[in-house]
Amino acid sequence: MKFNRLRLVGFKTFVEPTDLLIEPGLTGVVGPNGCGKSNLVEALRWVMGESSHKAFRANDMDDVIFSGTTGRPARNTAEVALQLDNAERTAPAGFNEHDVLEVVRRIDRGQGSHYRINGRDVRARDVNMLFADASTGARSPALVRQGQIGEIVGAKPAARRRILEEAA
Amino acid sequence: MKFNRLRLVGFKTFVEPTDLLIEPGLTGVVGPNGCGKSNLVEALRWVMGESSHKAFRANDMDDVIFSGTTGRPARNTAEVALQLDNAERTAPAGFNEHDVLEVVRRIDRGQGSHYRINGRDVRARDVNMLFADASTGARSPALVRQGQIGEIVGAKPAARRRILEEAA
Amino acid sequence: ARERLQASFTVVDGHFRKLFDTLFGGGEAQLVLTDAEDPLEAGLDIIAKPPGKKPQTLSLLSGGEQALTAMALIFAVFLTNPAPICVLDEVDAPLDDSNVERFCALMDEMTRLTDTRFLVITHNPISMAHMDRLFGVTMAERGVSRLVSVDLQGAERLREVS
Amino acid sequence: ARERLQASFTVVDGHFRKLFDTLFGGGEAQLVLTDAEDPLEAGLDIIAKPPGKKPQTLSLLSGGEQALTAMALIFAVFLTNPAPICVLDEVDAPLDDSNVERFCALMDEMTRLTDTRFLVITHNPISMAHMDRLFGVTMAERGVSRLVSVDLQGAERLREVS
Numbered sequence: 223m224k225f226n227r228l229r230l231v232g233f234k235t236f237v238e239p240t241d242l243l244i245e246p247g248l249t250g251v252v253g254p255n256g257c258g259k260s261n262l263v264e265a266l267r268w269v270m271g272e273s274s275h276k277a278f279r280a281n282d283m284d285d286v287i288f289s290g291t292t293g294r295p296a297r298n299t300a301e302v303a304l305q306l307d308n309a310e311r312t313a314p315a316g317f318n319e320h321d322v323l324e325v326v327r328r329i330d331r332g333q334g335s336h337y338r339i340n341g342r343d344v345r346a347r348d349v350n351m352l353f354a355d356a357s358t359g360a361r362s363p364a365l366v367r368q369g370q371i372g373e374i375v376g377a378k379p380a381a382r383r384r385i386l387e388e389a390a
Numbered sequence: 391m392k393f394n395r396l397r398l399v400g401f402k403t404f405v406e407p408t409d410l411l412i413e414p415g416l417t418g419v420v421g422p423n424g425c426g427k428s429n430l431v432e433a434l435r436w437v438m439g440e441s442s443h444k445a446f447r448a449n450d451m452d453d454v455i456f457s458g459t460t461g462r463p464a465r466n467t468a469e470v471a472l473q474l475d476n477a478e479r480t481a482p483a484g485f486n487e488h489d490v491l492e493v494v495r496r497i498d499r500g501q502g503s504h505y506r507i508n509g510r511d512v513r514a515r516d517v518n519m520l521f522a523d524a525s526t527g528a529r530s531p532a533l534v535r536q537g538q539i540g541e542i543v544g545a546k547p548a549a550r551r552r553i554l555e556e557a558a
Numbered sequence: 559a560r561e562r563l564q565a566s567f568t569v570v571d572g573h574f575r576k577l578f579d580t581l582f583g584g585g586e587a588q589l590v591l592t593d594a595e596d597p598l599e600a601g602l603d604i605i606a607k608p609p610g611k612k613p614q615t616l617s618l619l620s621g622g623e624q625a626l627t628a629m630a631l632i633f634a635v636f637l638t639n640p641a642p643i644c645v646l647d648e649v650d651a652p653l654d655d656s657n658v659e660r661f662c663a664l665m666d667e668m669t670r671l672t673d674t675r676f677l678v679i680t681h682n683p684i685s686m687a688h689m690d691r692l693f694g695v696t697m698a699e700r701g702v703s704r705l706v707s708v709d710l711q712g713a714e715r716l717r718e719v720s
Numbered sequence: 721a722r723e724r725l726q727a728s729f730t731v732v733d734g735h736f737r738k739l740f741d742t743l744f745g746g747g748e749a750q751l752v753l754t755d756a757e758d759p760l761e762a763g764l765d766i767i768a769k770p771p772g773k774k775p776q777t778l779s780l781l782s783g784g785e786q787a788l789t790a791m792a793l794i795f796a797v798f799l800t801n802p803a804p805i806c807v808l809d810e811v812d813a814p815l816d817d818s819n820v821e822r823f824c825a826l827m828d829e830m831t832r833l834t835d836t837r838f839l840v841i842t843h844n845p846i847s848m849a850h851m852d853r854l855f856g857v858t859m860a861e862r863g864v865s866r867l868v869s870v871d872l873q874g875a876e877r878l879r880e881v882s
């Protein structure tokens with residue numbers, strides 16, 4: 223499974239449709255404080271099925287929907303789509319006859335999230351399992367949040383041990 | 391009261407006698423990771439009478455004594471001296487007839503710390519009070535440790551309120 | 559004790575609002591004292607509105623915005639009772655270039671308003687260039703620190719090599 | 721469960737020791753699993769000895785040394801089961817120039833050993849220069865993010881202005 227493209231609309235500060243192409247090797251993301259870099263990272267974890275609003279610096283999952291600025295009104299829906307290459311046919315049965323997989327998560331204010339894979343409605347756990355089978359997912363140890371290194375350093379030994387369990 | 395000079399010997403990585411002149415305005419301290427910059431800052435808090443070993447990333451106060459390298463043996467004593475300008479005569483009675491005050495703290499392995507002001511033995515609390523009267527001290531909010539900004543941001547509201555009490 | 563906390567809160571909040579405006583080049587922020595039966599359980603919250611954005615609690619801001627806001631709080635407390643010495647250990651780490659410039663401008667302002675002497679530990683070349691003088695800590699002999707004077711022009715080409 | 725933890729511990733520790741040596745240009749480190757009656761209460765400690773220094777527990781190291789050591793742990797876990805995507809959000813913030821170079825060299829090594837695609841959020845010009853491509857996130861309209869392609873030569877002169 224290879225990650226090809228992340229597409230966002232209405233997710234936090236990415237109110238306008240935005241495409242991030244993910245190519246092989248090292249892709250750098252730069253910009254001033256507060257411009258949206260960590261929001262982009264959160265969109266990736268969100269579409270992979272993270273269910274806790276706390277993972278998004280939010281008090282409620284609706285907080286990931288663009289909440290407006292002094293110049294624009296709030297939106298009522300946010301959608302993130304992740305396009306995956308499945309040429310190696312490693313996807314679970316039912317999704318494995320396609321070269322390309324598109325995982326889409328959409329949230330409607332006050333109504334929770336919906337998930338689709340290649341246009342078909344699925345449950346959050348189907349999305350979680352799709353990524354778990356590919357050694358990744360919203361809780362993958364390879365997704366290092368801003369400040370997480372400091373948390374590991376300051377963590378109690380028992381909390382730090384949990385990192386090992388991600389590897390087990 | 392003005393801070394003039396910090397002199398260290400045997401304190402953490404500053405095994406050789408070292409003088410830091412503190413002049414008016416902005417003094418920058420630079421160098422690679424692990425070279426001793428934060429150790430220098432800790433020496434200042436230490437001579438101002440900080441009594442908790444936890445404030446020095448240590449399990450015991452003896453840990454601030456140079457513990458040796460692959461090329462040198464450990465020391466058994468550490469001493470830090472802080473020279474203060476007292477031209478404004480703001481020091482407490484008993485220390486107020488001098489233009490210059492020198493506060494010295496020395497620790498001997500296994501025997502704890504000794505304090506002197508202008509050569510005279512004093513108790514830790516005399517040192518604490520000297521600095522408290524000058525709106526400073528080891529716990530001064532103006533001494534910002536590495537990572538402390540992150541702690542303030544992540545702190546529970548009740549813990550954060552304590553910062554205000556430093557101002558009261 | 560409660561009145562003293564309220565009084566110092568008001569003074570700190572006044573400084574905090576001005577410092578936030580300076581550090582963010584606009585916007586607004588305020589300190590919020592959350593009441594509780596026991597004054598020891600009162601909490602300090604921060605609501606911040608960077609320029610053009612909506613007001614949010616501190617935890618919803620970006621890493622750099624949070625650091626800058628916390629810095630405004632620290633200096634607000636400092637201004638209520640300026641200490642003769644202020645030491646800042648790598649506080650500029652999460653800031654982008656223009657916010658580092660603002661942080662340096664703020665320190666210049668503090669040196670004008672007070673007699674405080676500043677010790678600023680930094681890896682940032684912009685901060686280094688703003689200092690009145692620089693000391694380098696070196697470890698030519700492993701595990702042993704030595705202090706050297708660094709010429710400010712040299713700092714332009716200073717490469718931190720461990 | 722206990723055997724599985726012990727087994728994965730041994731594999732991770734093996735990677736961790738090699739990565740520490742790479743990131744520090746020498747020295748030694750090891751992971752320590754502190755035993756407990758209840759395997760859920762077992763703790764993970766780290767003893768690290770940077771080149772020329774004496775072995776110490778993680779909490780006694782400098783800020784940058786701690787970050788580099790934690791990075792070795794993260795990549796050690798990663799190598800036991802490489803993910804197709806790895807995202808690093810400002811992990812280079814506390815590192816000096818030569819440690820940033822080592823971090824970049826490590827990432828190059830990871831791209832040779834695995835098929836993993838990396839997304840690296842950074843403010844550091846050295847890290848930027850090591851990337852295969854750069855995207856800039858801008859806020860020309862306040863509070864609204866847009867993504868733009870940044871030419872790698874332009875990054876040499878890139879000034880982050882908020």
Ligand SMILES: Nc1ncnc2c1ncn2[C@@H]1O[C@H](COP(=O)(O)OP(=O)(O)OP(=O)(O)O)[C@@H](O)[C@H]1O
Nearest residue numbers: 234255256257258259260261287288289620621622
């Ligand atoms: N639902 C939302 N609608 C609009 N804006 C939002 C929403 N959620 C968060 N924001 C804004 O997004 C900004 C944070 O963006 P982000 O954390 O991605 O910045 P960053 O580029 O990572 O910055 P830094 O370099 O400081 O880490 C904050 O200013 C916050 O107010």
Ligand SMILES: Nc1ncnc2c1ncn2[C@@H]1O[C@H](COP(=O)(O)OP(=O)(O)OP(=O)(O)O)[C@@H](O)[C@H]1O
Nearest residue numbers: 402423424425426427428429455456457782783784
């Ligand atoms: N008692 C001691 N004797 C010898 N070395 C010590 C002692 N205590 C700490 N050290 C060493 O001092 C080093 C830490 O120094 P310090 O924290 O001052 O670095 P720093 O310059 O602030 O680095 P950074 O930029 O990473 O924050 C560690 O490598 C540690 O092993």
Ligand SMILES: [Mg+2]
Nearest residue numbers: 260368620621
């Ligand atoms: Mg960020």
Ligand SMILES: [Mg+2]
Nearest residue numbers: 428536782783
């Ligand atoms: Mg340090």
